[in-house]
Amino acid sequence: MFENMTFENILEQMLDDVSDELDKREGSMIWNSLAPAASQLALHYVWLENVIELVFFDTAPDEYLERAAKPYGVLRKGATTAVRSLKCLDDKQIRIEVPIGSRFFVESANLYFRVTDSSSETEYQKVECESLGLAGNTDFKGEKLLALDNIYGLATAEIVDVLIPAQDEEDIESFRKRFFVKLQKEAFSGNKEHYKAWAEEVKGVGKAKIYPLAYGDGTVKIVIANSNLEPATAELVAEVKKYIDPDERQGEGAAPIGSKVYVESATWIDIDITGELVLKEGKNINDVIFDITPTLQRLFKEATFADGDSSTIKLAVIANVIFSAPSVLDNFNIMLNGNLGNVTPNENEIPRIGQINFTLL
Structure with a gap:
């Protein structure tokens, strides 16, 4: 918008307003007097261009988009901590309970955990x-923990499953997209978008689908996937239920009075690939498997709980991913789940890579 308002152009305009009877050459008194002002004006036009970028939602950077979204009730999701299950055994390999507040250290990841x-x-x-971010989701299977407290009878301790996965701070473009959804599909008064927003506010929830009147009048079914877009654990399902409708129909949570909420986890659907x-x-x-796996995982996550045709796993797309792999010269008879056709997951299914079986020609 202000690309023509450069130092040279501004200075030229200023000199044009000065009589030609005076010395306006570079180095003259007039030129030396106007040049600093032109420089400052050019700098202000640069800032003005940036200010315009800051105030529009589609271009605003981190801090400014957060400030713009806050009055609409949309907050950027911060990094969260992982909640895991802990297995403690005595010297006879019998499970024991350790005191709440006990701390453990994972040396390989330099992470601390608290009971x-x-x-x-x-x-x-x-x-x-105790640390924010995805590092807390790391697989520590088989790795013994170092207890930082004296715990009677404890021989070994091991971190097992991820109950509520951690997540990094929401990236700016995901936040922008969620903000636009809020503006375009207003969530209010317990409508579908409101229930979706409530469910996705819970720590560890990645996406949610809402089914009004699923089990009769006054009922709402919420199906959730965790922040990794995987089926949720029973603990995460319970957290969502507690936040939205802890005491059924009483309006003690986010849901309005009279609404009975059912929360369920999504389930896997395996996509087998042959060819x-x-x-x-x-x-x-x-x-080949090494080359195509990251792209397939990304495509499957994009299809999770997507609307309409976007949830379908398309054979042509998968075949093109395989054909584009650096290790592949050509491919034939690519099939998904044994068929020469697309795979459309059911409403509550999350696609994942199943068996990959290729034969060589």
């Missing part, structure tokens, strides 16, 4: 990572 509950109603105790390949020299099938 947050007793195990009176569950097989394992819960621990929460015939011609490989480039020196390549093998493991190379």
Whole structure:
């Protein structure tokens, strides 16, 4: 918009307003007097261009988009901590319970975990990572923990499952997209978008689908996937239920009075891929699987809980991913789940890579 308002152009305009009877050459008194002002004006036009970018929602950077979205009730999701299950054994390999607040250290990841509950109603105790972000989701299977407290009878401790996955701070473009959804599909008074927003506000929830009147008048079914777009654990399902409708129909949570909420986890659907390949020299099938897996995982996540045709896993797209792999020269008879056609997951299913079986030509 202000691309023509450069130092040179501004100075030229200023000199044009001065009589030609005076010395306006570079280095003259007039030129030296006007040049600093022209420089400052050019700088202000640069800032003005930036200010315009800051105030429009489609171009506003981090801090300014957060400030713009806040009055609409949309807050950027911050980084969260992982909640895991903890297995503690004595020297006879019998499970024991450790005191709440006990701390453990994972040396390989340089992470600390703190016990947050007793195990009176569950097989394992819960621990929460003391560091924010995805590092808390790391697989520590088989790795022994270092206890930072003196715990009577403890021989070994091991972190097992991820109950509520951690997430990094929401990236700016995902936040912008969610903000636009809020503006375009206004959530209010307990409508579908409101229930979706409530569910996705809960720590560890990635996406939610809403089914009004699923089990009769006054009922709402919410199906959730975790922040990794995987099926949710029973603990995460319980957290969503507690936040939205802890005391059924009483309006004690986010849901209005009279609304009975059912929360369920999504389920997996495996996508098996078969076909015939011609490989480039020196390549093998493991190379192909290594090449295509990241792209397939990204496509499947994009299809999770997507609207309409976007949720369909398209055979042509998968075949093109395989054909484009650096290790593949050509491909034939690519099939998904044994069929020469697309795969459309059911409403509550999350696609994931199943068996990959290729034969070489």
